[in-house]
Amino acid sequence: MIFQIILLIMLAYVVGFIYMGLYRNITARIQGRYGPTVYQTFYDSIKLFSKKNSVSYGWMFYLGPVIMATGAVLTLILVPVFSDSDFLRSVTTQGNLFLLLYLMVLGPLGNALAVGTGGNPFGVMGVVRGLTRLIGLELPFYIAVVGLIIASNSSDIVHIIDLQKTTGLNILVHPFLFIAAMISMVGFFGASPFDIPGAPQEVYSGPRTEFSGKFLALLMSQGSIFAFAKLVLIIDLFLGGADSLWMLVIKTFAIFITIIFIGIVYGRYKVEQAVDFLMKIPTLIGVIGLVRIIWFG
Amino acid sequence: MIELISKLEKLSLELVQKQDYLYKVEVKKEQLESLLLSFLNEFGYITLDSINCRDDLEEGNFVITYCLLTPKRDHVVMVQTSIERENASLPSIHTFWPQAEIMEREMHEMFGVDFPGHPTLIDFALEYWDNIPPLRRDFDTLQYVNDMNPFRGQRDDALDAKVEMKKKREAKKAAKLKAEQEAAAKAELETQNNPSQEVQNEE
């Protein structure tokens, strides 16, 4: 059990970092340049772990990345990665959507507490922007999730995956819910147009402004683990999960590259514009999907 | 333009054409503020493009030039005045033209011209400057630099540029002379050895 959890985290770490590297590489190719290697983010994180640290804001400040990492890891081990195979399955048979939704917000809230003690105005501004954006992001995502729960009559992810084998993939059965969830997933990934919390032209790196060295590396690691967990969650809910490692990679990569393509051609919304947009269009699409399930189910 | 000349003649001022699109009028310091006001309100020169200052150390005065434009922007009129260098002060015109505030602030810092009534005579580009205002011509920048910021020393094996240049020039001269002599000697030798060479070449 413990061994499998560690293996899962390592898998998420590696795949997450390769995906982050791919993100930079594919972006670079679209921008007309060679770009860094796929392992570049991995190098970055190792280098950051080896840096010295000579600033201190007290223990609360450094608890922030730890809370974020905890949220990411807990999310990861509660998402069923493989649906049918025995490999890496034992921890994740009881994936409950309500618990997951709670854990996904844990990280940002913990980080907000920590950055607040840092005293950097840009960090605080970034956190305020991030939390405001979170309100906008959660609404369409929750609507999509609630729609799925109603449709499959269960909040167990494993059950939702199993159901898709008989009824067909949720992306085809409930396309509106998928679009709503996908748009908010772009925001959860911090891709444009919803990347305002860390806009360098405005607030330096936002919440990360004061973090350096090991803590920044921890933030990067949790970011890649969390990214993997979120991708797995999306394919579990809408693409019928994955049986094998290959299936997992193909399906997550398809979702991932969609997010890259959306992010690259748009600038960033201001935070109120972002919330305005998210509360209107994806929410509306989600509500249409919900109504479709309830009345025409 | 003729209209402006006649209007200025009433004030006993002369408008001189300097270039195709450039005119200049010189006034005394006492007349300056009223003239600028009438340029703004009566003559229609409502754009103040820049305020320039020049330090005539030898004559002991600053020459201030206000460059004005009409909304048509098809010519520039320079209104020029000179003020005493000692305790230089000018009326501030930031109430007529907001952009004059920053131009006067700069002039205050660079030349030490005082503007009574100016709201923000704070630092412009310099910080903690306690010397003579730098653009005054009695401020010796080289002296200041040598005191503050000495040059990088030479390497131990560095050569004196002047001596080396001289050596090089002499060597070049000698080489040229030698080459000329050799060429002359060679030519002489060749013409002696085979006199038919020239004829062959022509063919």
Next chain:
Amino acid sequence: MKNDLENTIKIFHGPQHPGITGNMSVELDLLGETIKRAQTHVGYLHRGFEKLVERRTVVQAFTIVCRICVPEPDPNEENFARAVENLTGLEISEKAKYIRTMVLEMQRLATMFLWMGGQAGSIGLGLIPQWSVCDRDYMLDLFEELTGGRVYHMYAFPGGVRRDLPEGFLSRLSDLLDYYEKRIIVYNNTFFDNIIFKKRAIGVGIVNADDVIKNAYVGQVMRGCGIKKDVRKDMPYLMYDKLDFDIPVQSDGDVYARALVRRDEMLQSIKILRQIIKQMPSEGDILQKIPKHRKFKLPADDTYVQTESARGAMSYYMAGDGSEKIRRMQVRGPSLVHAYTLLEKLLVDSQLSDVAMTMNSLGICPPEIER
């Protein structure tokens, strides 16, 4: 006003900041993310050019004036050369005039591409800077071929230009213009028509048209308010009175209007360059010989010249005193008033997110403010 400032926090936007246009800073008093007071600080790049020029002869000063504004050095060279020509009465040949006009327009295009990168970068559209800075680089290659320098050219010498055109240069320029015309369509689709750029730029940083004339705002700020003025048309210099081009204007006066004005100016620059390529005389002196280069004296007189740079009218005041040295050269670039009077006014009651965008659209170039 006082009450407003009570609960604000003070932050410095720059000089070390990715969203600032060069090495300067804006001191902001923020209430939440709304700016209550803005104050510009410059001086981080002050080199005392005007002092340095006073200590140098004309030929020596010629090599350093291009450093005054880093993103677009050529209007500085042109201003300097023309001021010296005005003072001494040097005449330049038609070919030299054409070449100088060409260099100025090439520089305008290069600066516009750099601006486009900055403007798109300020809203987080990372794709456009990557493309447009690369496109600008092709122009720098041509500059390098023509003048020997990528960024600083030291080309427009008093009395003409320093070197003749290389062989086949005009055809290469023509090829590049074809490429640029194609690219501008791409930029139009990805950037100027981008829905997020429109959403963020329309209605932000609105300049009042009444202020424009009085406060001497120039360039795209002026033309974005619907005032059709351009030094190239109003006080034509070099060959501009013989070339056919329009002055693009927009009426809204906001960031988006200024962006559109710039886009249209790029097309006009291409049009001008095409005419120059056609009309360029094949024969002619490029540089009038100045007798005794080192002892070239300026008369005791003063002059004022204006050139339309890519960001607005740039003026030089120059005075000689009968010796080899320049008595006084004062630079008045478009950024001085834009960065102080205009920016401090525009930023009040706007959002922190708009600062970088507004600054970019005003075309502020710090080295030119403080010299």
Next chain:
Amino acid sequence: MMESGFHGCDLDDSLKCKLEESGTQNTHSVMEKAAAWFRSRSIFVVAYGTGCGAIEMPPTFTSRYDAERMGVVGVATPRQADLIILSGYLAYKTLRRVIRTYEQMQKPKYIITLGSCPINGGMYWDSYNTIKKLDDYLPVDVSVVGCMPRPEAVIDGFSLLQKRIKNGEKAGWEKYDENLDFYKKNQKRVLGNHVDPSYETDWYNLENGSEV
């Protein structure tokens, strides 16, 4: 004009600059060697264009020259950065900010200068507001000469820095720590006491106290 044999550091003998050419430093363990390799592969540059050289930064970091393929990336804050590029002349006012930025950066940290101006004043040798000899005030790792250095030269500077990091050579920040008195005294000489925290601060103890 230029006086020959004039040396800049008119300091006490006790503070005589002992900044010999940096020799190879022995990396002791495999871990350190590995860390040095990763450091060389990933360099974060703080976004601060201090002079004209900043105009060649966009081409260097964008698609034509693409420094990112070497692992050199721009970051926004000095806290996260490893490298500061001082691109050209430094006015006194900028030098104050640069020193502050440099001290906010976390070790190991490096400095690359661009252009001739930080080396000997360049064409602003007689300017009253710029410094000559940056290495009196901050430890410079790599100087890229030229006015401006082309993007290729800048990238060459990056690769030289990477080589030096990989070989474990003694870097500027170590020199800065060892000769703090020398640098602080020089900084105080040109900047006065107008830097926060003031030059009267006991730097050695301050640093030990705030070490995490």
